[in-house]
Amino acid sequence: MKYMSEYRDPELAKQYLEEIKNTVTQNWKVMEVCGGQTHSLVKNGIIDMLPKEVEMIHGPGCPVCVTPLHLIDKAIYLALEKNVILCSFGDMLRVPGADKSLLEAKAEGGDIRILYSPLEAVKIAEDNPDREIVFFAVGFETTAPANALSVIHAHRKGLKNYSILASHVLVPPAIENVMEDPDSHIDGFLAAGHVCTIMGNFEYYPLVEKYKVPIVVTGFEPLDVLQGILMVVRQLESNKAEVENQYARIVREEGNIEAQKIIYDVFEITDRLWRGMEVIPMSGYKVKEKYADFDATIKFDVNIPEAEENQDCIAGEIMKGIKKPFQCPEFGKKCKPTNPLGAPMVSTEGACAAYFHYSGLVEH
Amino acid sequence: MSEKKFVKMNVSCPMPKLDFDVITLGHGSGGVLTNKLLDSGVFDLLSNDILDERSDGAHIEMTGKLAFSTDSFIISPIFFPGGNIGELAVNGTVNDIAMCGASPKYLSLSFIIEEGLKMTEFWEILTAIKFACEKAGVQVVTGDTKVVEKGKGDKIFINTTGIGHIHPKANISERNIKTGDKIILSGNIASHGMAIMSVREGLEFESEILSDSTNLNHTTISLIEKFGNDIHLFTDPTRGGVATVLKEIANATKIGIELKQRNFPIDNQVEGACELLGLDPLYVANEGLFLSFVDGSIADEFLAHLNADENGKNATIIGEVVAEHPKQVILESSIGGKRVISMLPGEQLPRIC
Numbered sequence: 001m002k003y004m005s006e007y008r009d010p011e012l013a014k015q016y017l018e019e020i021k022n023t024v025t026q027n028w029k030v031m032e033v034c035g036g037q038t039h040s041l042v043k044n045g046i047i048d049m050l051p052k053e054v055e056m057i058h059g060p061g062c063p064v065c066v067t068p069l070h071l072i073d074k075a076i077y078l079a080l081e082k083n084v085i086l087c088s089f090g091d092m093l094r095v096p097g098a099d100k101s102l103l104e105a106k107a108e109g110g111d112i113r114i115l116y117s118p119l120e121a122v123k124i125a126e127d128n129p130d131r132e133i134v135f136f137a138v139g140f141e142t143t144a145p146a147n148a149l150s151v152i153h154a155h156r157k158g159l160k161n162y163s164i165l166a167s168h169v170l171v172p173p174a175i176e177n178v179m180e181d182p183d184s185h186i187d188g189f190l191a192a193g194h195v196c197t198i199m200g201n202f203e204y205y206p207l208v209e210k211y212k213v214p215i216v217v218t219g220f221e222p223l224d225v226l227q228g229i230l231m232v233v234r235q236l237e238s239n240k241a242e243v244e245n246q247y248a249r250i251v252r253e254e255g256n257i258e259a260q261k262i263i264y265d266v267f268e269i270t271d272r273l274w275r276g277m278e279v280i281p282m283s284g285y286k287v288k289e290k291y292a293d294f295d296a297t298i299k300f301d302v303n304i305p306e307a308e309e310n311q312d313c314i315a316g317e318i319m320k321g322i323k324k325p326f327q328c329p330e331f332g333k334k335c336k337p338t339n340p341l342g343a344p345m346v347s348t349e350g351a352c353a354a355y356f357h358y359s360g361l362v363e364h
Numbered sequence: 365m366s367e368k369k370f371v372k373m374n375v376s377c378p379m380p381k382l383d384f385d386v387i388t389l390g391h392g393s394g395g396v397l398t399n400k401l402l403d404s405g406v407f408d409l410l411s412n413d414i415l416d417e418r419s420d421g422a423h424i425e426m427t428g429k430l431a432f433s434t435d436s437f438i439i440s441p442i443f444f445p446g447g448n449i450g451e452l453a454v455n456g457t458v459n460d461i462a463m464c465g466a467s468p469k470y471l472s473l474s475f476i477i478e479e480g481l482k483m484t485e486f487w488e489i490l491t492a493i494k495f496a497c498e499k500a501g502v503q504v505v506t507g508d509t510k511v512v513e514k515g516k517g518d519k520i521f522i523n524t525t526g527i528g529h530i531h532p533k534a535n536i537s538e539r540n541i542k543t544g545d546k547i548i549l550s551g552n553i554a555s556h557g558m559a560i561m562s563v564r565e566g567l568e569f570e571s572e573i574l575s576d577s578t579n580l581n582h583t584t585i586s587l588i589e590k591f592g593n594d595i596h597l598f599t600d601p602t603r604g605g606v607a608t609v610l611k612e613i614a615n616a617t618k619i620g621i622e623l624k625q626r627n628f629p630i631d632n633q634v635e636g637a638c639e640l641l642g643l644d645p646l647y648v649a650n651e652g653l654f655l656s657f658v659d660g661s662i663a664d665e666f667l668a669h670l671n672a673d674e675n676g677k678n679a680t681i682i683g684e685v686v687a688e689h690p691k692q693v694i695l696e697s698s699i700g701g702k703r704v705i706s707m708l709p710g711e712q713l714p715r716i717c
Contacts, residue, residue, distance in 0.1 A: 044699055046701050047701075115567070222699045223699070336709075357704065
């Protein structure tokens, strides 16, 4: 298929792999920040094709994994107790809350709808003036412009029945958090290409300066990922630590300025709790006061206790690359895709689910 | 939201003039309204000697080895690009019988209708059923209609049960699969699932993707006549897609399966739509598609024969049965890497980004 098959060419893949093998002389730990890259590594069988010196570590860039437990509980509460139409991206639905997932809440009668674009939710709000519509606005910088745009549209249309439950998180503070953790030893990063499509590359220069790690902005097709790995390894082997852009066909240095304007019109930067990790300062977006009417956390009085994470789940260590999923005692035992103890076992982008499928474990 | 209409074939039967526009609870009560509905043309449309008897059940005569199968059809939306629930209900059961190596002969047809369904829509579904039956060469010989209150159904649910003679040369069973068997896929994957997805509220996108719903019985019988017991298994990868079906077979028979991603036929638009939504086409539902496990020695000839058939134009050999890694399905990706194919924990959900 045009614009895809070019990036899945087996001959070129072989050449990149050869080049990586010829370049590497010692062991390196490379973190792919984004779950989409994890997915690509697993789906294309790349991990086993790499030389043993290059160890890929799954990063925290799985939006469904890092969405805090209490926010999922809030979404469920809104759907079941406040009679709202709760709209969400598909893969949030299976993520476990304290008692249940959105999928289970849907089965209990909650009006929960899977959408691909938050603008669809605005349309649902227009079509259902007697109902409250809440969009569960999760994700990294990538989905922030569309979610912000939905608020702007709803505002322009004068809608009083639309709001978003925002849980946006940001990549650079997460990389910083990983580097600051004394237990995590990452030598280089593949930064998330689509995040940089929006935000540009400039946020990464201070990070390479401070931590002396190469950061290569990388795409998602198999050849993108292989080329990104090669670029990181080349830097590491020549003792460099620079920002490089593998995904130059999409990512511009300054990013998408229009999209950034939309983000900053609606959102402001705030401290955010990352599920399984901790509160990372200035690591997320919240809705600005001028759009408070569209902020579901303000609009609805949701007083539910903050539940505690399952103590058996080591999601935080997994997402910082300190442990691999199979080092978790519950991996494939108590914790499986049909009965996840934590979010990384849910989405195809979650590290544990990816390892589970990849390892060919069979569910009975 | 009003439902869009999609016309696949340029065939229609004029709807008779009726004194009701929508189906109400009374039409399922067994009284005057039920008779009115059935006499309105339902019996005429599906008319055959057995149905025309209007007995409580069909009087039929069959001898020999038979295949018997039932399926219920619930789909939203009921009209989709390339078809509607009516032909789906016929083809689904016809194909289940065909996968047994049999020729479907008779069908039962039951409706559970949510009150408020427009008579024009019901008529369109019935017409699709009529033409699907004619194309497959089956007769509806008995049926039932129930109506449920608004909100207790989703427009219309259909159940069909079919019965047919197993071909004397057929020996279709998972037990016959052996190492060296080639696995042949009859056409493009994921078309039906993505056609439905393209019109589902919230995920709508512009496309010309059509469902591949069709009857496969003439194709499979022609293959059986030519290749007999060298065909070890037919199976149609409907729900869960090709990946799930193959994994189920590997688990049940303890065989190993190796697949090559680049041999999988897929329409460009379908592939693009799957990329857009983050769905793996290997797990997307199909309708007019079947997998064959055949003896390695006849694989090329089988493929040539299938390629000459309307339902097998795009057929390819996608993989083979191997002695290694029993119960495991291993896929070689387009770049040559390997991954294990497993079953999904539930429905595939579109990804965030």
